[in-house]
Amino acid sequence: MITAHLFQAPRQAGEDAIQRLTRWWHARRRRAGEVWLVGAGPSDPGLLTVNAVRALKRAQVVLHDSLIAPEVLALAPRRARRIHVGKRCGNHRTRQAVIHRLMRRYAAAGYRVVRLKGGDPFVFGRGGEEVQAMASAGIACQVIPGITAATGCAAYAGIPLTHRDYAHSVQFVTARFGRAGDEPDWSALARPGHTLVFYMGGRRLGLLARRLLRSGRGADCPVAIIRDGTGPNQSVRLTTLAGLLAEPPEQTNAGAILTIVGEVVALHPRWQTAPGIPANATAA
Template sequence: MTIHTSLNNGFVSLVGAGPGDPDLLTVKGHRVIQQADVVVYDRLVSTEILALASPDAEMIYVGKKLDYHCVPQDQINQILVDKAQAGKRVVRLKGGDSFIFGRGGEELEELAKHGIKYEVVPGITAAAGATAYAGIPLTHRDHAQSVQFITGHVQKDGREIEWTSLAQSNNTLVFYMGLKQSGHISDKLITHGLSADTPCTIIENGTRKEQRVLTCSLANLPVVAKSAQSPALIVIGSVTTLSESLQWFNQE
């Protein structure tokens, strides 16, 4: 494959903004946002973090939500290429961490094709941040030795998730973007062997001041999910029972 090398000093910083609380942005993320000529940002980036950008920076919104993408992914890729080739310092700003269900890898592949220099500034992913603020350790010697992150969206090639391995793994399961598919998730896991009584938690607006934590059994997950709003995570496993005793955020 031929690499076309950019003839200017354009540069892209792929920055994870964290799960919501602006204080969870990294020091490096803070610095590169302040230095950016262009900020290309997603829907879940907080207004406090966007306010860190220079008043002279060009702000480009490319947010996505369920069943609606205001700017298709290929156009987002082209924006990054065009701005970098124009010699701009570009920050591609995403909620959470860009490499965990954030399409960050796809965007970097496009930059690499055009010989554009870039860096990656990791962010705290929603699973780690939201569960910490809800008092749920993702792993615990008495509950789960490992954790799996799963997208609730249909896979790009239409394949089904490996439900048997998930249901029989005895891991903590964290579903991103799973509210709409909560009934399917519950049915598939129970059908493939996970107990209907398995504890579950939905964390809505994790790490934000309006955070809400909803608990239920796996069997009741679809019912409880109807009262939750995006952004939300679904956490499945016995570690979720620790939330009642370990919760610390937004306590009166």
């Protein structure tokens, strides 16, 4: 008898634990999880919004892009699961469908999920697709906007995107157009007094310069190429459209590149003395 009890007690305890775990799991599944799509801003952790900090502090799972500052990731509780779903070495990117699946799976299991994205989720961030994917799965999803690279980098570089005397409009443009039919309307982009901010243009800046020149934008139109904007290694190269065509930036994977084209660039404090700027180039 005594021997039988000795063997039964641990078995009973094990079964109890399994039942408790099963009950906990079902209760968690019944409690709907939530997803926040959070914009982390371009690089400087100081650009995070108060709402983004709040969401991060409550997160149980953080699915994050590459290039998110460690200080930002550290805002999530220590026990929160952090999963990198951004671009990895060698340019391999986690497939969008896999990201959707992870978001769905954790939310369906009752977790508070933060999908942390660089800049603003709705500016060239595929945030729209992620919201759609959650909606079609019946999962609640809130969006917390972030400072997009254009406004963050321009501010840290000292370039106003609009100015009463130089630019009355600004346009954010992706340089990732695929086939010829996807190309933007270059003659609309090339009008003077209009600031252009090119995202994802690193490898295509020569092509962009050629298209704008061909569509009538002046060869001396000022250009700023901002690498790693708002971060500790931010660099700004000042040139003109002609200079960009003659000498596009080195094609490297190092750092994110944002390109501002327009008269407002001449308001940069170094414009007059920047190397390679011809004396007659548009000046502020």
